[in-house]
Amino acid sequence: xxxYYWLINLDRCVGCETCVIAxxxxxxxxxxxxxxxxxxxxxxQYPDYPTFRISRSCQHCxxxxxxxxxxxxxxxxxxxxxxxxxxxxxxxxxxxxxxxxDAPQYVPAxxxxxxxxxxxxxxxxxLQPACVEACPTGALQLLENLPESSELLSELPGFPAQQTRxxxxxxxxRRPGGKRGEKS
Amino acid sequence: xxxxHNIPLVLFTLVMPGIVIxxxxxxxxxxxxxxxxIVLSIITLGFAGLHLGQPAAAPMALQHIRRSWLSRExxxxxxxxxxxxxxxxFQSLRNPLWAVxxxxxxxxxxxxxxxxxxxxxxxxxxxIWSDFLLEAWFIGILLGKNGNVSAVTVAIILKSVKDIVxxxxxxxxxxxxxxxxxxxxxAFFAILTVTLKTLWPVPLAVLNSVIFRVTFxxxxxxxxxxxxxxxxxKHYLPAEYQKYFSIRKTDQN
Numbered sequence: 001x002x003x004y005y006w007l008i009n010l011d012r013c014v015g016c017e018t019c020v021i022a023x024x025x026x027x028x029x030x031x032x033x034x035x036x037x038x039x040x041x042x043x044x045q046y047p048d049y050p051t052f053r054i055s056r057s058c059q060h061c062x063x064x065x066x067x068x069x070x071x072x073x074x075x076x077x078x079x080x081x082x083x084x085x086x087x088x089x090x091x092x093x094x095x096x097x098x099x100x101x102d103a104p105q106y107v108p109a110x111x112x113x114x115x116x117x118x119x120x121x122x123x124x125x126x127l128q129p130a131c132v133e134a135c136p137t138g139a140l141q142l143l144e145n146l147p148e149s150s151e152l153l154s155e156l157p158g159f160p161a162q163q164t165r166x167x168x169x170x171x172x173x174r175r176p177g178g179k180r181g182e183k184s
Numbered sequence: 185x186x187x188x189h190n191i192p193l194v195l196f197t198l199v200m201p202g203i204v205i206x207x208x209x210x211x212x213x214x215x216x217x218x219x220x221x222i223v224l225s226i227i228t229l230g231f232a233g234l235h236l237g238q239p240a241a242a243p244m245a246l247q248h249i250r251r252s253w254l255s256r257e258x259x260x261x262x263x264x265x266x267x268x269x270x271x272x273x274f275q276s277l278r279n280p281l282w283a284v285x286x287x288x289x290x291x292x293x294x295x296x297x298x299x300x301x302x303x304x305x306x307x308x309x310x311x312i313w314s315d316f317l318l319e320a321w322f323i324g325i326l327l328g329k330n331g332n333v334s335a336v337t338v339a340i341i342l343k344s345v346k347d348i349v350x351x352x353x354x355x356x357x358x359x360x361x362x363x364x365x366x367x368x369x370x371a372f373f374a375i376l377t378v379t380l381k382t383l384w385p386v387p388l389a390v391l392n393s394v395i396f397r398v399t400f401x402x403x404x405x406x407x408x409x410x411x412x413x414x415x416x417x418k419h420y421l422p423a424e425y426q427k428y429f430s431i432r433k434t435d436q437n
Contacts, residue, residue: 041416052416069303071245071255090244091237094254097304097404111237156416163305 003080004060004118005143007152009171012139013053015040022134023057026119033105035116036131050174054156055140057131058082058103058116059166066095066104074113080167081118089113100164118142143169189235190401196232197297198323198397199224200261201316204290205324207268211283213328218272221327225265253299260293294320304404309357311350315400318346319393326386336386337377343389344374347396366396 015038023029023036036057045051060082067075067082074089075082084095084104089112095104096113104115119129127133132142146152152169203221210217233239246262248255267286271277298316301307322343329335347370351363369392373385 065303065305068251069254071248071252071258072241073248088244089238090241092235092245092254093237094300100305106237108237113237 003144004167005146006057006059006168007141007143007171008055008168009137009139009141010052010054011171011173012137013055014137014139015051015053016136018134018136019055019131019140022130023116026122026130029114030107030109033107033114035103035105035114037102052172055131056101056103058118059101059164059168060118061164061166063163063165065098065100065164069094069098081120082115083117083120084113084115086110086112086114101166190398190405192231192233192235194394194397194401196228196235197301197316198319198393199228200232201290201294201297201320202323202327203228204264204287204294205320206327206329207283207290208287209324209328211280211287212278215272218268222265222268222272224327225261225268229261229265253296253303257293257296257300260289260296264290264293301400301404306406307400307404309354310400310403311353311357314346314353315350315396318342318349319397322346322389322393326390333383336383340377340383340385340389341374343393344370346370347392350396366392 017038020034020036020038024034027035029035036055039052039054039056041052041054042049043051060080062080064075064077064082066084067077071092071094072088072090074085075095076085077083091106091111091113093106093113095115096102096106104113106113119127119131122129129142132140135141146169151171151173153172154169156170156172203225207221233242236242242258245258246255249259264286267282267289271282271286294316298312301310301316302312322339325335325339325342329339347366351366351370354363373389373392377383377385
């Protein structure tokens with residue numbers, strides 16, 4: 001089941017939002033719809049404390065809350081990817097509420113929900129998802145199999161995805177209380 | 185106001201459980217009472233359907249009863265309404281056995297409603313069981329015993345107790361003392377009702393219920409990463425600096 005994992009390197013992300021734009025272009029999204037969002041913690045870059053930039057989209061969880069809660073079974077899970085079928089969606093928005101990653105997006109113009117499908121069309125052609133390919137610093141990667149590595153963190157403090165077993169790993173070498181840019 | 189789209193659900197979560205309790209308190213109320221709660225149920229369920237992006241496809245929501253509390257909620261309330269309609273149509277079904285069956289379906293629907301919202305991660309600290317059940321009793325007494333002044337007085341006092349209980353739980357879990365306002369409000373209602381023996385607080389109490397529930401749905405729409413930001417601040421920053429830090433989400437493109 002578990003095949004694809006997002007790898008987010010918090011030390012490399014510069015907040016350029018190229019991943020956000022690449023995703024919008026690839027999926028031809030309407031204004032106001034974003035499958036991928038960038039969150040900046042400490043955007044004011046207060047000196048001596050780290051700024052975190054977390055690029056988030058659907059984490060294609062192993063135990064997705066959206067799949068369990070959807071009343072019309074619009075969600076399916078195949079090869080580790082959680083797919084949403086917009087043809088059966090009734091736009092109840094329950095998946096928006098239960099998703100711990102704010103992944104599903106309600107599109108008022110269509111009255112339905114949409115979300116990231118891991119650029120399955122590109123994956124079938126042997127390409128990386130648009131967001132991964134666009135990232136200029138290599139901060140966002142898609143791992144096909146999870147390597148053994150002690151530097152990969154399965155969680156950030158307070159990251160709300162563990163109940164659904166989100167398929168995401170982090171690299172973050174900045175220590176608590178350290179200066180911005182200093183690594184342990 | 186950006187949360188107008190949740191108003192159908194505010195009314196649904198207030199009125200439907202209240203209808204169940206109201207019916208259980210007055211199941212021998214006769215054809216007129218039965219018709220009135222049937223009409224109210226149809227209006228409430230229909231209004232709740234407006235929350236959907238595709239209201240005409242609402243019956244499809246019964247497909248995932250095996251795992252989805254939302255499907256179960258719709259099933260139980262549909263059966264509850266069907267039972268009421270059959271009871272109104274056929275005199276022979278106006279007996280305690282049928283009434284108990286309908287009440288059980290309604291209670292199952294109420295529990296399903298609570299479970300729908302209980303599974304939402306960011307609502308983990310909201311005392312949903314006490315909020316929804318006590319509010320159902322308040323609305324239910326108003327619907328089922330609206331001609332009985334003593335019962336309505338009890339309903340207002342119950343509403344005040346519910347506001348105090350829920351607000352105190354929120355203060356304890358959230359650490360946010362803004363919730364002291366409903367406590368003071370509730371105490372004011374209860375004291376006025378009991379000392380002046382008047383029922384004029386009823387509309388205000390109902391309005392208070394609506395505002396409380398709107399606050400509930402306001403929290404549902406908040407992004408989840410606020411919790412991560414708070415945890416990261418605790419982890420990396422000394423306490424005296426934490427208030428200066430914020431989280432920013434990219435503006436929508």
